[in-house]
């Protein structure tokens with residue numbers, strides 16, 4: 001299995017990325033780091049503890065990272081994820097504490113463990129990873145690649161052209177993209193195919209476990225806020241698509257392309273300029289997702305839920 005660190009901001013869809021990482025046999029989930037994004041860091045860290053424990057996931061350290069973007073204030077996405085970033089279900093009080101190390105320390109120690117290089121899947125703003133790149137350039141060779149849910153080849157969701165994770169910390173995204181690390185972007189153009197339809201929710205409910213029932217409550221809440229905010233009564237379950245690429249690469253089609261992050265646009269800050277037609281004649285710096293096997297993706301999620309408690 002591929003060793004993986006998951007950097008996330010749970011967040012309804014992040015939860016499915018956590019569960020997929022923990023349960024899929026092709027992934028060896030070594031660590032979870034949290035970041036301020038969908039909610040404040042205190043909430044995203046708490047939520048990571050809640051959803052690992054309730055699904056019976058043990059032995060995966062969880063460390064909090066950055067509570068705010070590098071150069072901008074944090075605007076938690078309360079209108080989508082609720083005041084605690086995990087609106088909907090009642091949250092059980094977790095018994096397992098967060099790891100005493102910071103996210104940067106936990107990433108460092110995980111990379112230092114013997115064995116093959118580690119893949120980092122990021123499903124929130126890239127603040128932690130930008131800080132790591134700055135703090136530990138000597139360790140980047142221990143990172144196999146970064147797979148990020150963020151950006152879009154087309155329109156955005158928080159402004160007309162910016163996707164939420166990119167918009168929250170565009171400076172961080174630019175640092176990580178400029179690091180030379182292998183980088184794959186799973187943007188809205190693909191995650192908007194992974195919709196929590198009625199059939200999907202019924203399938204998950206039929207799994208019959210505690211995590212699955214909790215997942216149904218999450219998706220029901222998520223669909224209600226997506227309908228109000230985005231006019232989408234079937235919300236896109238973005239984040240596990242990034243994990244699915246690592247678990248089963250054939251599910252996601254990617255192409256090499258140049259991505260530049262808009263940092264100063266008066267209307268477009270945080271937009272990902274993806275040069276799919278190579279108009280700018282700059283060398284590609286990323287792989288960009290362009291397609292998803294939707295059926296295969298939900299099969300993977302269902303299999304993961306069946307393996308959890």
Ligand code: BDR
Pocket residue numbers: 011012013014038077080123124149157163164165238239
């Ligand atoms: C991204 O923003 C967050 O709301 C989701 O968790 C996902 O990571 C989608 O734009």
Ligand code: CA
Pocket residue numbers: 008009010011013014037038123124239
């Ligand atoms: Ca997220």
